[in-house]
Amino acid sequence: MIEIVLKMLFIVLVIMGAFLPLITWVERKQSAVMQDRIGANRADIMGVTILGLLHPAADVLKLLSKEDVVPRGANRVLHLLAPVIAMVPAIIVMAVIPYGSTYRFGDHDLNLVVADIDWGMLYVFAVGSLATYGAVIAGWASNNNWSLLGSMRASSQMISYEVTMGLSVVGLFMAYGTLKLPEMAAFQDQTFRLLGFVEHFALVETLPAWLAWIQLPMWGIFLQPLGFILFLTCIMAENKRPPFDAPEGESEIIAGYHMEYSGMRFGLFYTAEFLEVPVIGMLVATLFLGGWAIPWLPQAAIIGGVTPVFGEGFATAFCMILHVVSFLVKTIVLIWLQMALRWTLPRFRYDQVMDLCWKMILPLSIANIFATGAVILFLQGRA
Amino acid sequence: MVPIEHALALSATLFVIGALGALTRRNLIVILMSIELMLNAVNLALVAFSRQWGDQAGHVFALMVIVVAAAEVVVGLGIVVSLFRNRESVNIEDVSLLKW
Amino acid sequence: MEILFYVFAAISVAGALGMVLSVRNTVAGALSLVGTMVALGGIYVMLEAYLIGALQVLIYAGAILVLFLFVVMLLNLRRDSFTPERQPVGKAISVLIGLAVLVQLVTVFLGSFGPPAELSEGFGTYRSVGIELFTDYVLLFEVTSLLLLSAMVGAVILAKRKID
Numbered sequence: 001m002i003e004i005v006l007k008m009l010f011i012v013l014v015i016m017g018a019f020l021p022l023i024t025w026v027e028r029k030q031s032a033v034m035q036d037r038i039g040a041n042r043a044d045i046m047g048v049t050i051l052g053l054l055h056p057a058a059d060v061l062k063l064l065s066k067e068d069v070v071p072r073g074a075n076r077v078l079h080l081l082a083p084v085i086a087m088v089p090a091i092i093v094m095a096v097i098p099y100g101s102t103y104r105f106g107d108h109d110l111n112l113v114v115a116d117i118d119w120g121m122l123y124v125f126a127v128g129s130l131a132t133y134g135a136v137i138a139g140w141a142s143n144n145n146w147s148l149l150g151s152m153r154a155s156s157q158m159i160s161y162e163v164t165m166g167l168s169v170v171g172l173f174m175a176y177g178t179l180k181l182p183e184m185a186a187f188q189d190q191t192f193r194l195l196g197f198v199e200h201f202a203l204v205e206t207l208p209a210w211l212a213w214i215q216l217p218m219w220g221i222f223l224q225p226l227g228f229i230l231f232l233t234c235i236m237a238e239n240k241r242p243p244f245d246a247p248e249g250e251s252e253i254i255a256g257y258h259m260e261y262s263g264m265r266f267g268l269f270y271t272a273e274f275l276e277v278p279v280i281g282m283l284v285a286t287l288f289l290g291g292w293a294i295p296w297l298p299q300a301a302i303i304g305g306v307t308p309v310f311g312e313g314f315a316t317a318f319c320m321i322l323h324v325v326s327f328l329v330k331t332i333v334l335i336w337l338q339m340a341l342r343w344t345l346p347r348f349r350y351d352q353v354m355d356l357c358w359k360m361i362l363p364l365s366i367a368n369i370f371a372t373g374a375v376i377l378f379l380q381g382r383a
Numbered sequence: 384m385v386p387i388e389h390a391l392a393l394s395a396t397l398f399v400i401g402a403l404g405a406l407t408r409r410n411l412i413v414i415l416m417s418i419e420l421m422l423n424a425v426n427l428a429l430v431a432f433s434r435q436w437g438d439q440a441g442h443v444f445a446l447m448v449i450v451v452a453a454a455e456v457v458v459g460l461g462i463v464v465s466l467f468r469n470r471e472s473v474n475i476e477d478v479s480l481l482k483w
Numbered sequence: 484m485e486i487l488f489y490v491f492a493a494i495s496v497a498g499a500l501g502m503v504l505s506v507r508n509t510v511a512g513a514l515s516l517v518g519t520m521v522a523l524g525g526i527y528v529m530l531e532a533y534l535i536g537a538l539q540v541l542i543y544a545g546a547i548l549v550l551f552l553f554v555v556m557l558l559n560l561r562r563d564s565f566t567p568e569r570q571p572v573g574k575a576i577s578v579l580i581g582l583a584v585l586v587q588l589v590t591v592f593l594g595s596f597g598p599p600a601e602l603s604e605g606f607g608t609y610r611s612v613g614i615e616l617f618t619d620y621v622l623l624f625e626v627t628s629l630l631l632l633s634a635m636v637g638a639v640i641l642a643k644r645k646i647d
Contacts, residue, residue, distance in 0.1 A: 075508070075510075075511075119534065119609055122541070122609065126524075126541040129544070129546065129549075130521075133552075136553070136556070140555075140556050159545075159546060159550075162546075385526075385529055387596050388592060389492070390488075390530065393496070397499055399585045399588075400496070401503075403503065403577055404502065404503035407570075408503065412509055413505070413512060416502055416516055419543075420503075420519070423523055427523060439606065439607070440615070442532055442615075443623070446534075446535065449538060451627075452543075453546070453631075453634075458637050460554045461637065462641060463558075464554060464641070465641050465642065467558050473558070
């Protein structure tokens with residue numbers, strides 16, 4: 001019991017306490033660097049500005065001190081409920097994402113995931129589909145035509161991309177054979193021979209040794225490259241990240257469904273949207289980039305390598321720290337990627353967004369499922 | 384772990400609430416939602432019995448009920464939308480042309 | 484752990500009542516029905532129906548009720564669209580009859596069940612339900628896909644502005 005509380009505390013302190021303020025800073029600084037300007041660097045404490053790292057704190061203070069405005073004719077309860085509903089799914093998705101593997105300390109197994117449920121990815125999809133309500137209710141409760149328009153765009157975009165989000169990773173589930181996220185990360189801890197497929201086509205029994213050393217880590221991105229691109233697109237569109245932010249189109253419908261929100265109510269929407277960025281990073285890292293696994297160094301090799309020098313307890317703890325650091329590094333790379341995509345691509349028009357989902361991503365993901373099934377059948381037939 | 388009589392009592396309660404909603408309310412959308420509630424109550428009974436007898440056919444059947452409910456909601460709401468376009472109202476008392 | 488079932492049961496009944504009794508505000512009624520669906524999903528997981536529980540939240544709470552809310556917003560049904568429904572006698576009689584039916588239903592099955600059966604390994608998981616769905620009930624599965632296709636076509640035709 002105490003273990004679960006500690007694991008939850010780790011997630012709350014590291015992801016929400018440390019990552020979230022940093023991401024708002026990264027957003028400003030990365031966009032500034034990409035656009036060849038300096039970015040926000042004025043917030044200071046007694047004249048000491050540290051590259052603008054105090055801006056997140058300044059943002060929070062500003063939002064907290066604003067007047068709490070509810071528009072006339074709006075439904076007060078729903079107006080307050082909408083940002084809460086938008087924020088909750090973003091937080092509870094993190095319960096099934098593993099940030100480390102299972103470590104054996106004495107006779108006690110430490111599994112670094114808050115909830116090790118058998119149907120982990122179904123939980124992620126189910127909870128992610130509840131996030132739609134935040135956008136839907138926000139637009140309705142504001143008693144404003146622009147908000148209603150933004151929220152209808154948001155709801156149809158989100159439910160369309162939920163479908164393709166699920167379908168694009170079905171090939172991955174077939175390749176891994178499990179829906180359990182810790183098991184997927186453990187599966188990616190091994191390597192495979194890049195040219196192994198030659199054994200099936202050519203007439204050699206086994207690959208000659210000078211070709212067999214070319215080994216890639218068995219990551220999802222190498223097993224399912226098309227699935228990676230489709231899933232990344234769909235999950236960015238699901239969370240209304242730019243360039244898919246037609247529902248909050250700043251130049252068309254003036255902030256869409258969170259137009260009538262100011263002060264800390266907007267702060268909650270802002271936090272929910274920026275919390276989705278590391279959550280997307282963690283999820284894609286676990287599914288496609290190996291999660292906590294370090295490429296070419298499986299857990300047994302690390303523990304086996306360090307034990308003779310420092311002893312087993314220290315080796316396990318060292319391996320644990322390495323794995324958590326590797327997980328955070330991959331998350332940071334994906335956060336960088338999302339920010340880069342945001343500030344590079346122009347916003348898609350709304351009908352382009354829906355066309356992309358139903359006419360391009362859906363057929364491609366179904367074709368991916370067929371191709372994966374054919375390859376698995378072929379490999380099983382030969383083996 | 385969960386006594387089956389209690390789960391079935393909950394299922395009966397939800398079914399009766401749904402039936403009362405479908406029979407007394409005059410708002411078409413609330414009537415459709417009450418029908419959904421009745422289908423959910425039946426699903427709960429199916430899952431409870433499946434647990435009692437250890438037979439997974441109840442789960443398969445519950446999945447089919449969910450799918451049929453989804454299809455029915457889609458068509459029902461299409462009807463509501465086209466009805467609204469013709470009559471500007473979702474009150475069922477405005478759709479009583481065939482009533483004697 | 485048992486107390487959790489009663490908590491979920493209370494939430495689901497409260498949500499159902501909230502939906503049926505929501506005279507003025509249809510959106511609030513749909514939201515309380517969302518609470519009911521999520522609570523029922525929790526009850527399914529407690530009854531060892533893991534796949535059905537996840538699918539309940541994913542499909543019902545995540546798609547069907549969003550569709551309801553979407554239609555309510557599309558038709559822009561605000562508070563003043565609904566005339567108050569005044570039939571106190573009829574409603575009181577229907578509530579009494581409903582209570583009578585409920586009491587009859589509950590007394591029928593009280594005490595007529597033995598202990599629950601021993602569950603097989605992996606009961607209710609996506610693997611075993613999936614295997615059963617694709618081997619014993621595969622025809623049912625295929626017919627369901629045809630049903631969904633016909634529902635989609637029907638909805639598109641019903642909601643088109645004009646047929647040309």
